[in-house]
Amino acid sequence: MTSPFHRRVWIACGCATALVGSDASARELRVCADPNNMPFSNRSGEGFENRITDIIARDLGAVVTYTWWAQRRGFLRNTILAGRCDLVPAIPVGIETLRPTRPYYRSSYVVVSRPGGPSVRSLDDPVLARLTVGVQLAGSDASGTPPAQALARRGMTENVRGYLLTGDYARPNPPARIIDAVAQGEIDLALAWGPMAGYFAARAQPPLRVAPVEPAIDGPKGPMVFDIAMGVRREDEDLRREVGAALERHRTEIDAILREYDVPRPDDVRRIEVGGP
Template identity: 60%
Template sequence: TLEYVWRPQRRGFIRNTLRAGECDLVLGVPTSLELVAATRPYYRSTYVFVYRKDAKFDVRSFDDPVLHELKIGVHLVGDDGANTPPAHALSSRGVVGNLRGYMLYGDYAQPNPPARILDAVASGEIDLAIVWGPLAGYFAPKLNVPMEIVPVTPQVDVPFLPFVYDISMGVRREDTALKAEVDSILDLRRGEVNAILDEYGVPRAGLAPRGEQP
């Protein structure tokens, strides 16, 4: 019997769900996540720039000089100020004083807390946000102003800060039979999986060859 278990995706998520026996399979985990046995990737996505279509700029790269002049929103992971990859990329280029942090997890008494950063772009509170692609692909089209969604470049910052990640499903490490079964289903129903990703607006990059995932 199929059952769904819903929990906020905060720190300790895997410990409180998969490892606690509340579920057997977790969707949407990085293929490199060592806390689980990851299936084959079922998509690869990227961080993206999000800004209004009527903006007076056209940002495509972390190296664009205009980033020094814009109000830029980035996600913060926790109260300790842990940074996401885009924040590190901007900091390494001296883009610091014009950044605004938005909590990735936020207040779960409010609907869709990670999307607050996109609301800020729509309202003009910030000029541009840099967020994980699937978040932007789903929420940006629902805003009251048209948005531009642009994959960031480069895909990997020197020496090794990737912005593109392969995404898998995760099972407990000892559940080898379940992992093999899910891998088989993902291969068999690849077209249906891709159709669902399209429906939810997930921006996708080509999957890396096996063994080359970041």
């Protein structure tokens, strides 16, 4: 069953060929992406998913064309599943509706706090109950992301504030509102998805602290760490193999881009904690 987080990440099918063109020199890689969702993607091509997609397209001798659609409920249904595009640059492995490549990175939910503020990493730290904690909520039904559900299981609701991942789409990068709330002192800390949190925390003034949420697995329904892959329609096995092979060939370049965007990764100890103790 697809979780609210899984719905959002793409929060992370038609039979059209995925790479098309009038001749071999004009191949087209049709990509589904959000035009207002840094650090992942935007219409100006500034996100790390934009840049990694460009690497894949060059490797395949293709030109990227985008179908822009806000990553809200219905994103997959209205884009790749409707045949408007053929590749989603990031999906959590395990999503049922698409076929993933091998993961090209792993990230986790993180704790974001101000320098000199409370130093909390564990969901079982008793200090959490005395703090104002921000969590992300997914979809129009405001479903809780894994950290929100974990706090609810611990009976923490009165001190928790929810921030919609969809947010006010008229503003730049709606999911970043939760990081702004930490920086401005509206909340003591935030439990947020790592790639977004790491990027905006590193660019706050002063930079915010970022550390992975512990435990990484909070019971059978509470993973805090996810493998991220590119996704195609389930029948597009040829494209999946092509894109997967290109990801492997360019792993060093992709890793460098992820570090540049301050994506916290459990398998990269150099970048998993940002902002010092």
